[in-house]
Amino acid sequence: MDETFLLMLSNLLHLHNSLDPTTSLLSPSSSSSPSTSSPSPSSPSSLLSSSSPAPLLFFTLASLLSFLATSSNKGSLDSSPSSKKREPNSSPSPPPSSSSHFSVAAFRALSTDHIWSMDAPIRDAEWRSLYGLSYPVFTTVVEKLKPFITASNLSLPSDYAVAMVLSRLCHGYSAKTIASRSSLDPYIVSKITNMVTRLLATKLYPEFIKIPVSRRRLVETTQGFEELTSLPNICGAIDGSPIKVRGLKLDRNSTSSYKCKYGYDSVLLQVVADHRKIFWDVCVKAPGGADDATHFRDSLLYNRLTSGDIVWDKVINVRGHHVRPYIVGDWCYPLLSFLMTPFSPDGAGTPAQNLFDGMLMKGRSVVVEAIGLLKTRWKILQDLNVGLNHAPQTIVACCVLHNLCQIAREPEPEVQKDPEETGAPARVLESEKQFYYFGESLRQALADDLHQRLSSR
Numbered sequence: 001m002d003e004t005f006l007l008m009l010s011n012l013l014h015l016h017n018s019l020d021p022t023t024s025l026l027s028p029s030s031s032s033s034p035s036t037s038s039p040s041p042s043s044p045s046s047l048l049s050s051s052s053p054a055p056l057l058f059f060t061l062a063s064l065l066s067f068l069a070t071s072s073n074k075g076s077l078d079s080s081p082s083s084k085k086r087e088p089n090s091s092p093s094p095p096p097s098s099s100s101h102f103s104v105a106a107f108r109a110l111s112t113d114h115i116w117s118m119d120a121p122i123r124d125a126e127w128r129s130l131y132g133l134s135y136p137v138f139t140t141v142v143e144k145l146k147p148f149i150t151a152s153n154l155s156l157p158s159d160y161a162v163a164m165v166l167s168r169l170c171h172g173y174s175a176k177t178i179a180s181r182s183s184l185d186p187y188i189v190s191k192i193t194n195m196v197t198r199l200l201a202t203k204l205y206p207e208f209i210k211i212p213v214s215r216r217r218l219v220e221t222t223q224g225f226e227e228l229t230s231l232p233n234i235c236g237a238i239d240g241s242p243i244k245v246r247g248l249k250l251d252r253n254s255t256s257s258y259k260c261k262y263g264y265d266s267v268l269l270q271v272v273a274d275h276r277k278i279f280w281d282v283c284v285k286a287p288g289g290a291d292d293a294t295h296f297r298d299s300l301l302y303n304r305l306t307s308g309d310i311v312w313d314k315v316i317n318v319r320g321h322h323v324r325p326y327i328v329g330d331w332c333y334p335l336l337s338f339l340m341t342p343f344s345p346d347g348a349g350t351p352a353q354n355l356f357d358g359m360l361m362k363g364r365s366v367v368v369e370a371i372g373l374l375k376t377r378w379k380i381l382q383d384l385n386v387g388l389n390h391a392p393q394t395i396v397a398c399c400v401l402h403n404l405c406q407i408a409r410e411p412e413p414e415v416q417k418d419p420e421e422t423g424a425p426a427r428v429l430e431s432e433k434q435f436y437y438f439g440e441s442l443r444q445a446l447a448d449d450l451h452q453r454l455s456s457r
Contacts, residue, residue: 128410131163132170132377133401137408138163141200141401144207148199154192164189165196169398172379194390200397208403211280211301211310212236218314218325224275228366229359230450233316234340235325236280237273237367238333240292241375241418242266243284243395245384260288262419267384267391268295269371271399272327277370278406282399284392292332293426305338306435319445326442328363331425336435340443345425355454356447372415374402 118126124134131138142159149158156164168178168189175193179186212221212235225234242260245267250258260266266288272281286295296302304310312325328340335341342360343353375381378398386394428436 130170131166133166133405133410134408137404137410138166140408141166141204141404144204145196145199148203149195152195154195156192161192162196165193166401168193169197169378169380169394169401172383172385174385190386193386194393197390197394197397200400201393204400205282205396208400208407209279209282212274212325213310213312215313218312221274222314222325225363228275229363230454231328231356231359231363231446232318233314233323233325234328234363235274235312236327237364238270238296238327238329238339239364239367239371240268240270240295240332241371242288243269243381243384243391245288245388245391247385248388254287257289258287261423264288267388267395268292269395270295270299271367271371271374272301273367273370275366276406277366277373278403279370279399282396284395291423291426292329293334296333297429305336306432318442318449321442321445323442323446328360330361330364330421332421332423334426334428334432334436335439335443336432337438337442338435340439340446341425343443343447352447352451353444355451356443359450368417369415370402370406372417373406373412374398376413376415377402377405 124136127133127135127138133141142162145162146158149161154161164178164182167173168175175186175189178184179189182189212218218235221235222233226232242262242264243266244264245258248258248265250265255265258265258267260268267284268286268288268290270281270283270286270292271279273279281299281301283295283299283301285298314325316323324338326338326340331341331345333339333341340360342357343349344357347354347357349357378401380386381395381398384391384394
């Protein structure tokens with residue numbers, strides 16, 4: 001313990017023992033001169049040995065003030081930028097408090113002062129642990145959103161607002177948790193979250209989630225799937241996944257519609273992914289209790305495909321059939337000319353049909369893995385803690401961020417996939433009959449061609 005502090009305690013104890021509460025400190029006895037054998041009154045030792053409590057009190061108070069001043073100066077020196085740097089072998093300094101660590105000043109120190117002194121791999125690993133993506137991808141997001149955030153007259157810096165929202169999406173933090181760490185009101189955190197996710201879902205969606213209509217991208221995508229499945233002209237894989245929503249407050253009529261097949265309240269996400277696990281279509285329009293086929297039929301993609309609005313300019317000939325690019329899905333989706341599904345969910349078909357089913361499901365596996373990556377990177381989707389009105393834009397925002405990570409070739413974490421699909425094959429509507437019959441003949445031609453090619457190797 002500090003010697004000055006020990007001396008101060010000793011003085012206080014001595015003072016407590018020597019003071020007479022009935023005697024004034026300014027009494028004549030207190031001002032009497034010491035004996036000739038005593039040390040000089042000007043020395044500290046004379047003050048300590050004095051029989052009068054007044055000098056002792058004076059010295060004690062002076063010691064206390066000196067000790068407090070020394071402690072204050074020491075603390076300010078330790079925290080100042082010019083303080084002596086820690087030796088390499090010395091123990092690390094204790095971590096800052098949670099609120100200071102997430103403050104604007106702490107973020108600014110990390111993002112501007114500290115970031116350039118770090119090696120790129122270490123820097124990006126730290127950034128991923130905090131915000132779910134590397135520093136270069138983070139700066140891309142900030143630059144894309146900064147004009148819109150600035151126009152909103154937000155009092156916080158744009159990069160700090162984006163970082164705060166990404167931290168919430170990445171770790172699944174509630175608005176209350178982020179607010180306590182950032183010394184902000186939870187309402188403000190929710191408003192910023194809604195603003196940033198809305199911008200991601202509207203302003204960045206058209207740039208980073210696009211249907212592959214160009215010739216170059218079509219060729220690249222179909223070749224990627226053909227290398228994986230040996231099936232020609234696949235341009236995407238479709239699947240749906242329930243996104244759990246926390247604390248839904250619904251009336252009795254709506255409760256059952258949001259309860260998914262796994263037993264929890266959710267909304268349904270539908271995505272189409274290419275061979276690189278990049279989403280090129282996202283739809284969040286149905287409650288969790290809806291089936292995949294119903295959700296697909298309600299989507300804009302379905303309407304554009306059935307109306308001929310999307311025309312893929314890459315036609316191949318397979319056994320006399322003109323085959324345009326098509327997507328693949330499981331038996332929960334209807335068989336259509338632009339959507340190939342398995343012949344049988346239990347392998348009850350012919351050898352050619354079973355071979356086709358195996359390869360088709362291999363192609364579909366990319367979208368299953370993509371959804372797993374999405375939920376692993378952006379853990380808020382494992383238990384969504386935003387209002388139901390903001391759930392769709394939050395989910396779509398995470399899909400945009402997922403694509404940015406895939407395009408930048410960010411490391412892919414270990415994923416936890418949804419349970420395997422079960423249930424009866426989707427029924428075909430009367431309005432879909434022409435697409436179904438054409439799709440049926442195309443599927444058989446593709447199966448026979450695949451079986452012949454692989455059997456002759």
